[in-house]
Amino acid sequence: MELIVLGCSGSVAGPDSPASGYFVRGSGQESVLLDIGPGVLTAMQATEGIEPSECHVVFSHMHADHCLDFPSLLVWRRFHPTAAATRTHTLLGPAIAQQHLSMAGADYPDSPDDISDTFDVRVHEVGFGVFDANSWPSHTVGDFQVFAAPAVHTTEAYLTRIHDAQGKSFVYSGDTAATDTLAQFAQGADLLLCEAGWGETSEGKPTGMHMSGQEAGRAAAEAGVTTLVLTHVPPWGDKDAALRGAQREFDGEIIVAHAGMVLNF
Known part of the structure; x- marks a missing residue:
């Protein structure tokens, strides 16, 4: 599986990165775009091998920094x-996604854009407890199996797990506060792409919104993943501090995401 970081800046686009957007390619011909925040479409155009019209789209949630380029x-x-x-692709997201996106592209407030001409819209189905691919609800999106679990955020939001045909898997936290659900959902995954928007720790930060590097590291350790990729650090944040926090909890491979990064696993 190949994961291309198109954008990883938290909350807003930054001077050296678009906001959230991740391109996933498997062993087949299909590809999935995870979120499409401000600047991500520009990055898609600039990245060799990516055709913006030829991918499915999966949304973690509908905040502007994750969907504004749609x-x-x-x-x-x-x-x-x-x-x-030249074909309809799958769009998978929160229950509010279709209404939200239809209004974002509308000509007038009372004339929402009907996107069914180009996307087949589906809604995340969640499971609970320790992840089991044989029993967890899922959607087939192109060549991938996509699973979801509830995140803890200020809007309807989801953790996302993607499996390819070769048995590789990764989990994307989207935006979430620390939750035991993340480690349970990420059990045995090859890679955890996890937000660390609060930096080193969440001490003194608002509750119910984001994670720190320390909390991301703890989730990776409890899940037993191979690689942790820290992401969603805002332009004013401290990536080195987020890394220090994660290293205190997780002794596996830790990578700090940057725009243009390509990961094969």
């Missing part, structure tokens, strides 16, 4: 003179 993606898919979409 209306522009619709324009590309519908009207590009040589590279418009």
Whole structure:
């Protein structure tokens, strides 16, 4: 499986990275875009081998830093003179996704954009307890199996787990506060892509919003993952501090995400 970090800046786009957007490619012909925040469509155009009209889209939640480039993606898919979409792709996300995205691309407030011409919209189904691929609800998205669990955030939000046809797997935290669900959901995954928006620790930070590097490291250790990738640090944040926090809890491989990073696992 290949994971390309198109954007990893937390909360807003930064001077050296778009906001959240991750491109996933398996052994087959299908690909999935995880979130599409501000600047991500630009990064897609600049990355060799990525065709914006030829991927499915999975949303963790509908905050602007994770979905604001979607209306522009619709324009590309519908009207590009040589590279418009030639088929319908899957869009998987929260129950509020269709209404939210239809309004984001609307001409007028009372005329929501009908996106069914280019996307088949589906809603995350969640499981609970320790992850088991044989019993957990899932969606088939292209060549991938996509699973979800509830995140702890200020809006409807999900943890996402993706398996490819070769048995590789990774978990994306999206935006979430620390929760035991993350370690349970990530059990045995090859890679955990985890937000560390609060930096080294969550001490003194608002509750119910984000994780620290220390909490990300603890989740990775409890889940027994091979690799932890820290992401979603805002432009004013301290990536080195987030890394220090994670290292206190997890003795496996830890990588700090940056735009343009390519991970094969």
